[in-house]
Amino acid sequence: MKKITVIGVGNMATSIKDVAREANVSIATVSRVLNNVDVVNEETKKKVLEAIEKLDYRPNIIARSLKTQKTKTIGIIIPDISNPIYPEIVRGAEDVSNIYQYNIMLCNTDLDTEKEIEYLRVLGEKMVDGVIYMSNSLEKSVMKTISSSNMPIVLIETNGRETDFHSVVIDNKQAAVEVVEYLINKGDKRIAYISTDKKAINASAIRYKSYKATLEKNGIPYDEDLVFFCKYALKSEDGYEAMNTILSKTKDIDALFCVNDEIAMGAINAIRDNGLRVPEDIDVVGFNDTHGAEFFYPRLTTIAQPLYDMGSVATRMLIKKINNEEVETKVFVLPYELVERDSTK
Amino acid sequence: MKKITVIGVGNMATSIKDVAREANVSIATVSRVLNNVDVVNEETKKKVLEAIEKLDYRPNIIARSLKTQKTKTIGIIIPDISNPIYPEIVRGAEDVSNIYQYNIMLCNTDLDTEKEIEYLRVLGEKMVDGVIYMSNSLEKSVMKTISSSNMPIVLIETNGRETDFHSVVIDNKQAAVEVVEYLINKGDKRIAYISTDKKAINASAIRYKSYKATLEKNGIPYDEDLVFFCKYALKSEDGYEAMNTILSKTKDIDALFCVNDEIAMGAINAIRDNGLRVPEDIDVVGFNDTHGAEFFYPRLTTIAQPLYDMGSVATRMLIKKINNEEVETKVFVLPYELVERDSTK
DNA sequence: ATGAAAGCGCTAACAC
DNA sequence: GTGTTAGCGCTTTCAT
Numbered sequence: 001m002k003k004i005t006v007i008g009v010g011n012m013a014t015s016i017k018d019v020a021r022e023a024n025v026s027i028a029t030v031s032r033v034l035n036n037v038d039v040v041n042e043e044t045k046k047k048v049l050e051a052i053e054k055l056d057y058r059p060n061i062i063a064r065s066l067k068t069q070k071t072k073t074i075g076i077i078i079p080d081i082s083n084p085i086y087p088e089i090v091r092g093a094e095d096v097s098n099i100y101q102y103n104i105m106l107c108n109t110d111l112d113t114e115k116e117i118e119y120l121r122v123l124g125e126k127m128v129d130g131v132i133y134m135s136n137s138l139e140k141s142v143m144k145t146i147s148s149s150n151m152p153i154v155l156i157e158t159n160g161r162e163t164d165f166h167s168v169v170i171d172n173k174q175a176a177v178e179v180v181e182y183l184i185n186k187g188d189k190r191i192a193y194i195s196t197d198k199k200a201i202n203a204s205a206i207r208y209k210s211y212k213a214t215l216e217k218n219g220i221p222y223d224e225d226l227v228f229f230c231k232y233a234l235k236s237e238d239g240y241e242a243m244n245t246i247l248s249k250t251k252d253i254d255a256l257f258c259v260n261d262e263i264a265m266g267a268i269n270a271i272r273d274n275g276l277r278v279p280e281d282i283d284v285v286g287f288n289d290t291h292g293a294e295f296f297y298p299r300l301t302t303i304a305q306p307l308y309d310m311g312s313v314a315t316r317m318l319i320k321k322i323n324n325e326e327v328e329t330k331v332f333v334l335p336y337e338l339v340e341r342d343s344t345k
Numbered sequence: 346m347k348k349i350t351v352i353g354v355g356n357m358a359t360s361i362k363d364v365a366r367e368a369n370v371s372i373a374t375v376s377r378v379l380n381n382v383d384v385v386n387e388e389t390k391k392k393v394l395e396a397i398e399k400l401d402y403r404p405n406i407i408a409r410s411l412k413t414q415k416t417k418t419i420g421i422i423i424p425d426i427s428n429p430i431y432p433e434i435v436r437g438a439e440d441v442s443n444i445y446q447y448n449i450m451l452c453n454t455d456l457d458t459e460k461e462i463e464y465l466r467v468l469g470e471k472m473v474d475g476v477i478y479m480s481n482s483l484e485k486s487v488m489k490t491i492s493s494s495n496m497p498i499v500l501i502e503t504n505g506r507e508t509d510f511h512s513v514v515i516d517n518k519q520a521a522v523e524v525v526e527y528l529i530n531k532g533d534k535r536i537a538y539i540s541t542d543k544k545a546i547n548a549s550a551i552r553y554k555s556y557k558a559t560l561e562k563n564g565i566p567y568d569e570d571l572v573f574f575c576k577y578a579l580k581s582e583d584g585y586e587a588m589n590t591i592l593s594k595t596k597d598i599d600a601l602f603c604v605n606d607e608i609a610m611g612a613i614n615a616i617r618d619n620g621l622r623v624p625e626d627i628d629v630v631g632f633n634d635t636h637g638a639e640f641f642y643p644r645l646t647t648i649a650q651p652l653y654d655m656g657s658v659a660t661r662m663l664i665k666k667i668n669n670e671e672v673e674t675k676v677f678v679l680p681y682e683l684v685e686r687d688s689t690k
Numbered sequence: 691a692t693g694a695a696a697g698c699g700c701t702a703a704c705a706c
Numbered sequence: 707g708t709g710t711t712a713g714c715g716c717t718t719t720c721a722t
Contacts, residue, residue, distance in 0.1 A: 013469075013495075015714090015715055015716085016715060016716065017715080025692075025693085026692065026693045026694075027693090027715090027716080027717095028692070028693060028694080028695095028717085028718080029691085029692060029693075031716070031717060031718080032691095032692085032717095034716095034717095035717080037717090037718090038691080038692090039691065040691070040692085041691055041692085044691075044692080056493075058466060058469060058470050059470060059715080059716075060411075060470065060472065060714090060715050060716070061467075061470040061471045061472070061716095062407055062410050062411050062416065062471065062472045062714090062715080062716090063411055063698090063714070063715030063716040063717090064715080064716055064717075065407050065698090065716090066405075066407050066408055066411050066697095066698045066699065066700090066714090066715080066716070066717095067697080067698050067715085067716050067717045067718080068698085068716085068717070069698080071407065071471075073450070073471070080436065081426070081432045081435050081436050081439070082432040082433050082435075082436045082653075084429070084432075084636055086432070087426045087427040087429075087431070087432050088427050090426050090427075090451070091425065091426050091427045091453060094426070094451060094452075094453050095453075103450050103451075103452070103467065103471065104450065104451055105418070105448050105449065105450055105451075106435070106439060106449055106450075106451045107439075107448070108436060108439050108440075121403060122406075122448065124403060125403050125404060125405065125406040126406045126407065126416075126418070126448065127405065127406070127407045148401070150358075236640070265640050291429055291636060291637055292636060292637035292640050292641075295581070295610050295637050295640065295641045295642075296637075296640045296641070296642070297640075297641070297642025297643075298642075308427075360698090360699055360700085361699060361700065362699080370708075370709085371708065371709045371710075372699090372700080372701095372709090372710095373701085373702080373708070373709060373710075373711090374707085374708060374709075376700070376701060376702085377701095377707095377708085379700095379701095380701080382701095382702090383707080383708090384707065385707070385708085386707060386708085389707080389708080404699080404700075405698090405699050405700070406700095407698090407699080407700090408698070408699030408700040408701090408714090409699080409700055409701075410700090410714090411698090411699080411700075411701095411713095411714045411715065411716090412699085412700050412701045412702085412713080412714050413700085413701070413714085414714080
């Protein structure tokens with residue numbers, strides 16, 4: 001006995017069925033013209049297109065996703081969009097996502113590992129096609145979650161013990177060498193350094209090591225009193241306090257290298273409040289060249305990271321991975337640039 | 346004749362079927378414990394939970410969405426995340442989304458109406474449960490798309506001719522009054538103004554009108570030479586050029602009110618390059634209190650908008666709408682604050 | 691070239 | 707309290 005399907009007339013959005021009925025074809029045919037697959041008779045195609053137009057039909061991507069196992073969306077996990085280095089990265093990511101018809105799902109973690117894992121899980125449940133991940137360093141538990149999730153992923157400026165993942169970075173080691181030698185060439189010898197948490201295995205740690213090595217390479221003794229590790233190093237206040245601490249130990253300082261621009265700005269304020277001048281007494285170099293850096297007074301000398309490109313390149317890599325294309329380089333190294341402004345003499 | 350379903354053993358992620366088999370129950374029962382509906386025998390529940398645990402099962406939200414017509418994601422349409430006022434708003438939106446188990450899909454439009462409409466459509470196809478929309482002003486074509494999409498929506502700082510939509514704003518009119526009278530109280534009479542496109546029906550236009558009215562109310566003649574409308578007014582360069590234009594017409598200026606902080610910073614640089622001082626010669630007030638405003642030299646006097654709150658309040662309203670709860674206020678007005686710093690004397 | 695029908699993974703109405 | 711089953715809107719074999 002044949003089953004009769006009663007076609008509902010609810011107030012739902014128009015579906016492929018409606019189009020099929022309107023065009024007097026089967027839903028399969030509608031699907032074919034929708035996806036431009038197989039050969040469809042020109043006449044039929046025209047009918048379908050007209051029906052689509054008439055009904056203002058738009059396919060339901062959720063339904064499609066369930067079938068195809070692809071959602072055309074990628075997740076992007078970052079510490080905090082209101083930290084000025086991320087918006088540019090995200091914008092780069094969104095722009096190329098857009099080119100390939102992807103949308104992005106934004107996730108702020110505040111560097112909380114639990115949140116990172118939870119987001120990874122949710123993104124998996126929502127079947128994103130891939131994820132871009134940024135954090136301080138890649139925790140073991142996070143790595144495990146990523147691996148078992150089977151999602152394509154690419155890391156941005158996020159280092160872990162192992163490097164099983166594709167990633168995009170800048171050469172932090174060389175950047176630090178360049179800054180320190182730039183300072184040394186100015187005649188600076190007592191070069192202070194303000195960094196983030198010492199234990200993390202991240203860009204900041206790499207710079208610190210490089211700072212130390214470059215000092216030694218140039219015959220300048222490393223002085224612990226000149227170095228301070230902030231717990232977070234996100235806000236200028238952290239830099240302010242850090243520099244005050246350093247200055248309370250010694251005022252014999254020629255230069256200061258900071259892990260980021262916010263820290264540099266705070267530190268410069270501390271230097272001023274201690275009656276010293278930038279750059280006359282102390283040269284200061286930041287990192288990132290975030291917004292603000294060129295508006296600060298004095299305008300900040302800093303390392304400019306290609307933030308937008310980091311986002312766009314990472315996304316291109318990710319989309320290749322999603323499409324099972326070969327991604328040549330495991331670690332994509334982008335160029336940085338030392339931007340000289342007024343905080344160094 | 347009974348149809349025998351052969352259970353596949355592909356490498357797909359584990360599904361509700363796998364759990365059902367493992368726990369020796371029907372998929373309906375698994376669904377019940379998953380969603381905590383109906384009454385399930387404690388024993389059975391335990392079995393199911395164990396199976397879920399054992400298989401590390403996570404429900405496929407896409408499948409669920411297809412059935413429930415809810416995706417637990419909301420779209421957020423903004424001009425450009427790399428413009429410093431948006432990250433905070435987005436963060437506010439994400440934080441409350443998160444509380445209610447929503448994720449956000451971020452869309453940058455660069456104020457391009459076509460892009461806005463396209464995003465609205467895609468968000469519809471992807472069945473987001475609602476959208477937060479920010480733009481310069483609400484175009485008719487956009488309004489139409491929103492209306493016909495049937496998606497719950499709330500606007501942030503986006504005014505249109507009609508106000509059919511829920512929105513959150515600050516009292517731009519009163520803010521402009523406050524700034525202008527603050528300046529007048531300092532003895533300033535020749536008060537310049539740099540704004541965005543004159544034709545748009547937006548916050549900026551409201552401030553401009555209010556600026557003009559307040560001047561007149563206080564018996565100060567409005568002088569066209571003191572006003573400049575930027576095409577975009579996004580970057581400090583725009584402010585730099587705008588101020589140069591004004592200064593080329595007259596140098597008899599006591600104060601300057603700018604549509605945003607970036608413009609103010611650029612304008613201040615132009616003032617300096619014209620041999621004048623801020624605030625000694627010209628008082629300058631910005632708008633938004635974006636990052637950088639307090640780092641600029643001189644530190645900027647400006648109107649602080651509660652950006653984070655705008656995002657979070659809008660999202661709360663949106664989620665209420667999604668849940669068909671009554672949303673008392675159509676237009677939610679948030680408080681602003683005049684922050685006095687060093688760019689005014 | 692086109693249609694019928696299975697099925698993606700889930701929820702919910704209905705039956706027992 | 708639990709199972710069976712229809713169906714969400716689409717893609718995709720398999721027939722014809």
